[in-house]
Amino acid sequence: MAFDKHGTTRRALLATAATGAAFVAFPRMICPAAAANSEFKIGLFIALSGPASLFGPTQKACAELATEEINKNGGILGRQIKLIPTDAGGPPVESTKSAIRLMLEENVDMFVGSHDSATREALVATIKGKVPYIYTPTYEGGECAFNTYVIADTPEQQIHPSLTWMMKERGAKSVYLIGDDYVWPRKCNEHAHKYIAENGGKVVAEEYVPFGAPNKFEEIVTRIKSAKPEMVLITLVGADNVNFNRTFAGFGLDKEILRLSLLLEENTLLGIGSESSNNLYSSMSYYANAPGEANKKFKAAYFAKFGAKAPQLGLIGADCYGGIYCAQALATKAGGTDASKCMAASEGLSFATAAGTVTMHGRHVDKTEYLAICKGTEFDIIKTFENVKSGDECKA
Amino acid sequence: MDPLIVTQAINVLYAVSTLAVLALGLAVIFGLLGVLNIAHGEFVMIGAYCAYLIQSWEWPYLVALPLALAICGVIGWAVEWIMIRPLYRRPFDTLVATWGLSLLLRKIAEGIFGLGFRSVAIPLPGTVDFLGTEYPIYRLVLIAISLALVAGLVIWYGSSRTGSRIRAMVSNPELAQAQGISVRQLAAGTFVAGTCLAGLGGVMIAPLAPVQPFMGLDYVLRAFFVLIVGGLGSVLGLFSGAAVIGGFDSVISAATTTTDGYFAVLVLAILFLWLRPRGIIAHS
Numbered sequence: 001m002a003f004d005k006h007g008t009t010r011r012a013l014l015a016t017a018a019t020g021a022a023f024v025a026f027p028r029m030i031c032p033a034a035a036a037n038s039e040f041k042i043g044l045f046i047a048l049s050g051p052a053s054l055f056g057p058t059q060k061a062c063a064e065l066a067t068e069e070i071n072k073n074g075g076i077l078g079r080q081i082k083l084i085p086t087d088a089g090g091p092p093v094e095s096t097k098s099a100i101r102l103m104l105e106e107n108v109d110m111f112v113g114s115h116d117s118a119t120r121e122a123l124v125a126t127i128k129g130k131v132p133y134i135y136t137p138t139y140e141g142g143e144c145a146f147n148t149y150v151i152a153d154t155p156e157q158q159i160h161p162s163l164t165w166m167m168k169e170r171g172a173k174s175v176y177l178i179g180d181d182y183v184w185p186r187k188c189n190e191h192a193h194k195y196i197a198e199n200g201g202k203v204v205a206e207e208y209v210p211f212g213a214p215n216k217f218e219e220i221v222t223r224i225k226s227a228k229p230e231m232v233l234i235t236l237v238g239a240d241n242v243n244f245n246r247t248f249a250g251f252g253l254d255k256e257i258l259r260l261s262l263l264l265e266e267n268t269l270l271g272i273g274s275e276s277s278n279n280l281y282s283s284m285s286y287y288a289n290a291p292g293e294a295n296k297k298f299k300a301a302y303f304a305k306f307g308a309k310a311p312q313l314g315l316i317g318a319d320c321y322g323g324i325y326c327a328q329a330l331a332t333k334a335g336g337t338d339a340s341k342c343m344a345a346s347e348g349l350s351f352a353t354a355a356g357t358v359t360m361h362g363r364h365v366d367k368t369e370y371l372a373i374c375k376g377t378e379f380d381i382i383k384t385f386e387n388v389k390s391g392d393e394c395k396a
Numbered sequence: 397m398d399p400l401i402v403t404q405a406i407n408v409l410y411a412v413s414t415l416a417v418l419a420l421g422l423a424v425i426f427g428l429l430g431v432l433n434i435a436h437g438e439f440v441m442i443g444a445y446c447a448y449l450i451q452s453w454e455w456p457y458l459v460a461l462p463l464a465l466a467i468c469g470v471i472g473w474a475v476e477w478i479m480i481r482p483l484y485r486r487p488f489d490t491l492v493a494t495w496g497l498s499l500l501l502r503k504i505a506e507g508i509f510g511l512g513f514r515s516v517a518i519p520l521p522g523t524v525d526f527l528g529t530e531y532p533i534y535r536l537v538l539i540a541i542s543l544a545l546v547a548g549l550v551i552w553y554g555s556s557r558t559g560s561r562i563r564a565m566v567s568n569p570e571l572a573q574a575q576g577i578s579v580r581q582l583a584a585g586t587f588v589a590g591t592c593l594a595g596l597g598g599v600m601i602a603p604l605a606p607v608q609p610f611m612g613l614d615y616v617l618r619a620f621f622v623l624i625v626g627g628l629g630s631v632l633g634l635f636s637g638a639a640v641i642g643g644f645d646s647v648i649s650a651a652t653t654t655t656d657g658y659f660a661v662l663v664l665a666i667l668f669l670w671l672r673p674r675g676i677i678a679h680s
Contacts, residue, residue, distance in 0.1 A: 051610060054511035181655060209654040214614030218407040218535075219649040219657070226400040242513055242606035250532045250604065252523040271513025271606045275521060312512060 039082035043102040045113035047089030051238050058317025059114050060085050066324035076331050088115035092122035099126045109337045112323035117184045132342045134326050136319035140187030144394035147339045149363050153285045155191035156391025162283035162371045163195045172231035172258050173201040176224050179235030181208035188235050204229040215240050217247040234261040242271035249276035265314035274376035285367050286355050287379045288313040294356035322353030362393025399529040404650040410535050411646035413542035416638035419619035421593035427628040428566050428586050434494040437612025438501035439468050439591045443598020444607045448514045457519040464595035472591030476584045505609040514607040550631040621665045627675020636676045
């Protein structure tokens with residue numbers, strides 16, 4: 001409008017500004033009528049762009065599936081859910097701008113987010129507890145912000161049992177830590193140090209590569225070869241994880257040294273490929289082929305809705321299914337989205353996830369964890385840790 | 397000698413030689429035509445997907461080479477004809493145009509293959525005892541091929557008729573035209589050669605990299621650094637650029653951490669742009 005070929009007249013500008021001011025000054029005049037019996041809006045933060053965007057289609061599909069199921073059964077408090085998928089794959093500051101827009105313009109009722117920890121920290125600081133925010137993938141623990149609910153795996157769940165098992169059952173006592181240089185790998189390794197010491201092992205070396213840089217791993221793999229650890233604990237993500245593991249196996253180290261990767265799901269394993277996945281382990285709370293009735297039902301519904309060409313299932317994506325169900329359970333029990341009521345309702349809250357029903361304590365959930373060994377490009381679950389406590393319960 | 401040092405030394409050689417090949421296409425197009433092809437990495441990506449396709453059809457790996465050359469050649473030819481030809485001598489415009497092209501190629505790859513990682517099995521798997529240390533066979537072969545390719549191109553460019561025609565075109569296009577050299581055809585051929593070399597690099601590197609639509613970004617940046625440091629218009633410059641960037645990165649990564657290596661590369665690129673913008677081997 002301002003750029004039409006006749007140019008902007010002073011009068012038009014004034015009129016526009018006045019209309020805008022009216023909307024800003026009297027939102028109450030417009031909102032209540034619209035809000036009654038309207039949709040329940042959920043701002044869904046997923047990776048629609050950037051390097052993590054390969055998860056985007058699965059995240060969106062799983063959230064849509066949960067939404068459809070809930071809406072068929074009457075929605076949330078009689079309101080139909082409307083998903084607003086929003087990109088969180090770019091720099092954190094872009095996601096915070098979207099969060100502000102969603103709160104002011106869309107009046108979203110809740111946020112559900114499946115993205116990296118740097119973005120979570122930025123979003124928590126932006127949302128400031130004004131709207132309930134549910135965080136879903138795996139993370140480094142310690143998030144206790146007001147009105148923020150975490151259904152992600154914590155280090156106590158994801159790292160502690162699996163690392164202990166590897167050290168005890170596989171006898172891997174000396175560990176080399178390698179990760180991308182940002183908050184999740186560094187915090188995870190802080191926990192790993194603790195668990196390794198507890199099992200009488202030692203950390204041979206700890207090393208990070210720049211996050212988002214075009215990394216190559218020949219030099220690091222050579223260094224690992226001469227350090228001769230019994231196990232490498234990997235907190236590399238995405239392409240770095242693929243690259244490292246391929247280089248590692250290329251240099252023939254896969255025959256002697258075990259690898260445990262903390263963000264190794266179906267997509268990443270496809271990239272690593274079967275000739276490089278020898279002696280490679282992964283630990284997570286969900287795999288597409290995880291056992292149990294809940295996952296069977298979830299997968300049947302997923303493939304019925306999206307067909308044979310459905311996006312590849314994995315933890316990052318399936319977490320959004322649980323996220324939407326958590327939103328439903330939370331708002332239903334709290335009778336709305338009032339912050340203090342939600343905080344109170346979250347204690348002991350039970351809801352469905354792709355892996356089965358979980359219960360929230362201290363705004364974290366207790367859940368079942370799996371340890372899998374890679375067989376070609378498939379995960380073979382060799383150990384199940386039932387109902388592991390989050391170890392991260394928030395007090396207030 | 398300590399096998400650790402030997403292995404790291406081979407790693408340096410590997411980093412330098414593969415970087416030289418991956419920068420070759422960019423160097424040819426930028427150095428000879430003055431066109432900064434931001435889509436260079438996407439041609440590498442196309443080469444890598446060719447390798448993936450050939451392998452998923454269970455054909456011999458070497459068949460990927462003609463396929464990549466054909467596809468990158470045809471795309472390069474069409475791009476030169478439609479997009480680049482009207483923009484010669486307008487460096488900034490070609491930069492923006494090829495940037496757009498890179499987005500388009502990436503999206504096309506995403507449309508065909510999706511965003512997921514593809515893995516290409518290493519055609520020559522395993523390690524071999526080399527100078528007292530175990531080293532992956534395929535990487536050793538890659539070093540040899542890369543060195544041969546660069547050397548071959550130097551000799552060809554210096555001694556063949558086409559090489560001297562290209563030199564004539566670069567130093568004085570009008571005079572070359574007046575001498576009966578078809579500058580237009582020669583420029584098109586040079587551009588196509590550049591995109592083909594990128595595709596070739598893609599086929600070579602595919603078994604060692606995560607193959608996905610975004611992969612080209614990794615290579616165009618490093619290749620660009622090579623040109624900054626090495627200077628334009630000579631293969632010697634290209635090789636010295638690759639030696640400095642790849643070597644520095646690899647040596648520092650081996651001695652301290654990868655972060656330091658990457659940091660050193662960035663500092664080096666800035667210093668060169670600042671103090672020696674024409675590179676080590678300045679083209680007259």
